[in-house]
Amino acid sequence: MRASRASRPSRPIRSILALAGAVALAGCVFGFRGEAEVEATYPLTDIDAVQIDLGATPLTILGDEMAVGLELAGAWRSIGGSSKVAREQALGPEIVWDTDLRVGRLLAVVPLKLQGQVDFEADEIRLPPDHDLVLETTLGDVYVFAMDGNISVDVGVGHVEIDGGAGGIAVRTGEGDLEIRSPGNLDVSTGRGNALVSQSGPGGNDLVVYAKGGSIEVVLRSDADLDLRLAGREIRVHTGTISTVTSRRFNREVGGASVKVWADAPQGDVLVRLVDAP
Amino acid sequence: MLRCLLVAALAAPPPASVGSPAAPATTPVSAGNADTPVVSTTGPAPATQPAATPTATTTSLAPTATSTSTAPAAPAPVVAPAAAGPVAQGRLELVSTRPEGGPVSVRTRSGESVASVQLQPGSRMQLDLPPGEYFIDDTTRGGRITLSVEPGRTARFELTEAGARGSAGEGPAPVRESPAAPKPPRWKQVVSPTLSAVLPGLGQMINGQPGKGVGILFGTVALAVGAAVLRGASGRTDVSGRGLGSDSFGTEVISAAGYGLLSGGLQMLYAAQIMEAHATAAGMRAPQPHTRHRVAFEVTRMATVGLRAGDPAAGFFPDWNMSVLGQVARRLSVGVADMSIKQGHGFQRTTLQGGVRLHYRFYDRGRVWLGAAAGVILQGSFGRTDPPRLAAGSPLPGSDGSFAAIPYGQLDARFFILHRWSLNLTPRISAPLAGPRFYNGSDDRAVARNAITLELGTGVGVYF
Numbered sequence: 001m002r003a004s005r006a007s008r009p010s011r012p013i014r015s016i017l018a019l020a021g022a023v024a025l026a027g028c029v030f031g032f033r034g035e036a037e038v039e040a041t042y043p044l045t046d047i048d049a050v051q052i053d054l055g056a057t058p059l060t061i062l063g064d065e066m067a068v069g070l071e072l073a074g075a076w077r078s079i080g081g082s083s084k085v086a087r088e089q090a091l092g093p094e095i096v097w098d099t100d101l102r103v104g105r106l107l108a109v110v111p112l113k114l115q116g117q118v119d120f121e122a123d124e125i126r127l128p129p130d131h132d133l134v135l136e137t138t139l140g141d142v143y144v145f146a147m148d149g150n151i152s153v154d155v156g157v158g159h160v161e162i163d164g165g166a167g168g169i170a171v172r173t174g175e176g177d178l179e180i181r182s183p184g185n186l187d188v189s190t191g192r193g194n195a196l197v198s199q200s201g202p203g204g205n206d207l208v209v210y211a212k213g214g215s216i217e218v219v220l221r222s223d224a225d226l227d228l229r230l231a232g233r234e235i236r237v238h239t240g241t242i243s244t245v246t247s248r249r250f251n252r253e254v255g256g257a258s259v260k261v262w263a264d265a266p267q268g269d270v271l272v273r274l275v276d277a278p
Numbered sequence: 279m280l281r282c283l284l285v286a287a288l289a290a291p292p293p294a295s296v297g298s299p300a301a302p303a304t305t306p307v308s309a310g311n312a313d314t315p316v317v318s319t320t321g322p323a324p325a326t327q328p329a330a331t332p333t334a335t336t337t338s339l340a341p342t343a344t345s346t347s348t349a350p351a352a353p354a355p356v357v358a359p360a361a362a363g364p365v366a367q368g369r370l371e372l373v374s375t376r377p378e379g380g381p382v383s384v385r386t387r388s389g390e391s392v393a394s395v396q397l398q399p400g401s402r403m404q405l406d407l408p409p410g411e412y413f414i415d416d417t418t419r420g421g422r423i424t425l426s427v428e429p430g431r432t433a434r435f436e437l438t439e440a441g442a443r444g445s446a447g448e449g450p451a452p453v454r455e456s457p458a459a460p461k462p463p464r465w466k467q468v469v470s471p472t473l474s475a476v477l478p479g480l481g482q483m484i485n486g487q488p489g490k491g492v493g494i495l496f497g498t499v500a501l502a503v504g505a506a507v508l509r510g511a512s513g514r515t516d517v518s519g520r521g522l523g524s525d526s527f528g529t530e531v532i533s534a535a536g537y538g539l540l541s542g543g544l545q546m547l548y549a550a551q552i553m554e555a556h557a558t559a560a561g562m563r564a565p566q567p568h569t570r571h572r573v574a575f576e577v578t579r580m581a582t583v584g585l586r587a588g589d590p591a592a593g594f595f596p597d598w599n600m601s602v603l604g605q606v607a608r609r610l611s612v613g614v615a616d617m618s619i620k621q622g623h624g625f626q627r628t629t630l631q632g633g634v635r636l637h638y639r640f641y642d643r644g645r646v647w648l649g650a651a652a653g654v655i656l657q658g659s660f661g662r663t664d665p666p667r668l669a670a671g672s673p674l675p676g677s678d679g680s681f682a683a684i685p686y687g688q689l690d691a692r693f694f695i696l697h698r699w700s701l702n703l704t705p706r707i708s709a710p711l712a713g714p715r716f717y718n719g720s721d722d723r724a725v726a727r728n729a730i731t732l733e734l735g736t737g738v739g740v741y742f
Contacts, residue, residue: 015648027538028531029584029595030730056588058518079585081709081728089726098667112627112663113680113713116722119588139589141518158518176518 034078034086038120042070042097044104049132049149051105054095056139056156057121063129063146063164070097070106074122078114093118132167141176150184159193166201177214190214194268198275206260215268218261219275225255229262232270239274368427370412372403374437380418382437387411397437404432416442466559474555478548481555494551501544508537518589527591534583534594542736545579546701549738553695567694569642571741574611576601578737580706584717584725595717595725597733601635609639616655620718627661629716633684647692647700655684655708659716682713682727692739704735 044050050070052059057074064071076093080086093110108120132149135142138156150167153160159176162169171178171188178190183201192213199205203221216232223239230237230250237244241254263270372382374397383394384405392412393405407427414423414435423444425433436443466485474481478498482491511533557565580597597620603613615635621628635653642648659680666674686708692700708715709730717723725731 027535027582027734028732029582029725031585031726033585033587077587078726079587079729080726081730085726085728100667107665109665110663112659112661112678115622115627115663115714116716116724117587117714117726119586121588139518 031079031081032083032086034080034083034088034090036076036078036087036090038072038074038076038095040072040095041068042072042104042106044069044127044131046102047099047104047131048102049104049134050127051103051134051136052125053136054106054108054120054122055110055137056119057108057137058140058158059122059135059137059142059144060124061133061135061142061144061147062124062126063148064126065128067126067128069127070104071126072106072122073124074120076118076120078118080117089114089117093120095120129164160188160190163200178209178211195265204259207262208260209263211265211268213267214265216263216265216270218263218270218272220261220272221275222259223254223274225258226253227257227260227262228252228254228272229260230264230270230272232263232265232268234269236270237272239272242272366409366429367406368409368429369432370405370407370414370425370427371432371434372397372405372414372436373434374399374401376437376439378418380416380437382435383415383417385413385415387413414442414444462559462561467556470555470559471552474552478551482551482558485555485558487558494547498544498547498551501540501547505537505540505544508533508540526589530590530592531583534592538581538583538594538596538734542579542581542734546703546736550695550701553699553701557696562696565645565694565697567642567645567647567692567700568698568741569639570608571605571698574601574603574605574613574739574741576603576615576702576737576739578702578704578735580616580704580733580735582725582731582733584723584731585729586723593723595723596719597631597717599631603635603637609642611635611637611639615653618718620716622659622716622719622722626663627659627716629657629659631655631657637690645694647690647694649690649692650688651690652687653685655682655686655715657682657684657710657713657715680713682710682715684708684710684715688735690735698741700739700741702735702737702739704737706733706735707731708733 078090151165155173178195189210194214198219421442470481479491479494599618601615603611633655637651639649688706
């Protein structure tokens, strides 16, 4: 059958269709992904505190009595215009272990020509539990378990969960929930997210919590000697010595008032309860 | 002084010429004294046109007039010699290019009739008249032209399809003006676009188009809200978890592409409604783009959706830049393009970008231009990437650098709302060579070396 000439679109319509096709296709990048695994152990002899800054990556830190040093496992992920370029780029950046006096620092160093094209994702970091920790990440959840030293965490966006930190805990996250269980003193804050903080061990440690855009729940081991300073939309306190439901602000001192329980949730609610209470 | 003149319609043949159209026919009409106007005509002589028979009119200008009608074969008008007199004569030429011709009457300023003729299509007639101003009426359409007849000169009156026109001694004011729309106030040409820039649609409301203004306002808000929602749809804590890899790639691509389309549409709508407010205030209905412009300035946002190594696995990559192109030959422009400065990696990296472009416009009818271009972007980046060492007294780390050449080809469609301003839509294909190409944004947005990139540019152009 002979094709009808009339069935072909006219020249302007063909031009418009070509332009529409170009517009529809516009806006994508053709590329490949690469990966290079990393496993390393860094000595912690004479090191008391460890700083970890591996860029935008989630961090899982485990305190391990059996660890011989700081044991790192993870992978560099990369992109490239070809599979070969992607592989090469995954091998380009490096992990640097830098020490001075009693401080060690673990850093991901990315050359300028690889910025935006590589990303380190740590699987797990193990180290002896008696070290202090300083953790930084711009994007990524942070989990710390069984570490006994002082723990400091600074996160751009990500949830933070810590169990331990007898030496004290300081946490700041721009956006993300906090879930902290510690026998040490706490000073934690989140810009957008909820906070759940619990006293562990014998209790009696200070809790200072700020959740700018979320609610706060405080779980106490004991309600003796409390210095309660609470602020929020709705405030509920259920302990053996205090039971109240109020709003905006609630201050109360119990006994010697030696244990700070300060919670501020400008746009959320505050609940303070004992560990065994519902 | 009482004068009379009887003038025949000149294009029509006299009865004697019927049946012999090729034969010139001359018919003396009347003769007068020294002030006599002398009439001569030339033009087609239809063989049978009863309606074209000479029209006689009695005038108060007595003297002598001569009417001459010639066939098309005689191209030169026959001019009757002017009678000798104390005053030098001027000449008035009456011409008709109107298909149907029409009657024309000539009067003095005092209202005295000098001549009344029926002009045929293509005919031409000349009157030798005493100097002075004369009213020439297009009787069919009611137009009047005032012409000054000067000694030794020829004033010209023409019946055209569009109306009556006069030249050489034209009088100060035609009696009847063409019906034109009242000119809009000038202040609106500045105030309307300014207000539209402050609040989209407000300029249209000032221009008396409240419906259009409200529509633009709602459209702008809808696009802005949609873009904001898509921008926040993925990322943040959704991608802060461990081990996501590129699992979220699909949704992130959709979010990024949607954001790019909505924000690009918002950008174009914003620019268009400012231009439209000015065009309406100026009474501009159809812009006439300057195809012969010397220089064109463009501000463009090239954008694409690119891969990311970490999470999110895809992102929106914008590249705001400016271009200056000179039109060196008809439709061919060349110049510097894609100029911009970018800060990245927490303002620790600076990228300087520029390039050259050769552009050809292959279609420029009406308010739409289509073109194609090829060029290369050169991008150099520098900054410090190594952090300072912990040990006291360690030297500061040195600076690091990167260079990329990005050749590209592109199409462009330009839509003009004003004479000199256009909205531009530019699909482009490119690939960075030798190094990565960095985009705008505080976080790292880079297209890796050798990655073929399709981009869509949206922007505005201005032409001088």
